[in-house]
Amino acid sequence: QVELAESGGGSVQAGGSLRLSCVASGRTSRIYGMGWFRQTPGKEREFVGAIMWDNGHTMYADAVKGRFTVSRNNAANTGYLQMNSLQPTDTAAYYCATSPTWSGSYALGYEAWGQGTQVTVSS
Helix, strand or coil: EEEEEEEECCEEEECEEEEEEEEEEEEEHHCCCCEEEECCCCCCCCCEEEEECCCCEEEEEEEEEEEEEEEEECCCCCCCCEEEECCHHHCCCEEEEEEEEEEEEECHCCCCECCCHHHHHEE
């Protein structure tokens, strides 16, 4: 079983940046991919980006492409979500998740989820 601990959320003004971290522990050998999702009250969880743990291949939602970057440090079992040029529409709870196969934007393919960290962007 993989356990995930997120950090790095907070409040910023529009145009600002934040970096979220997601530290994995437990059976980290099961990690093939790490995804990032976000959710606002009353809405479905939305895909943000994902990364393959071995080769670093990434994919992004159109809404964040060019502004957000997903990366990882395999030695530290840590994934990152760098968010630049933040907008009020990016306000949400952000979650990291890991999967034993490549799940990309398919949320049901992820087996472990972090507790979520709140990001609030003011105009």
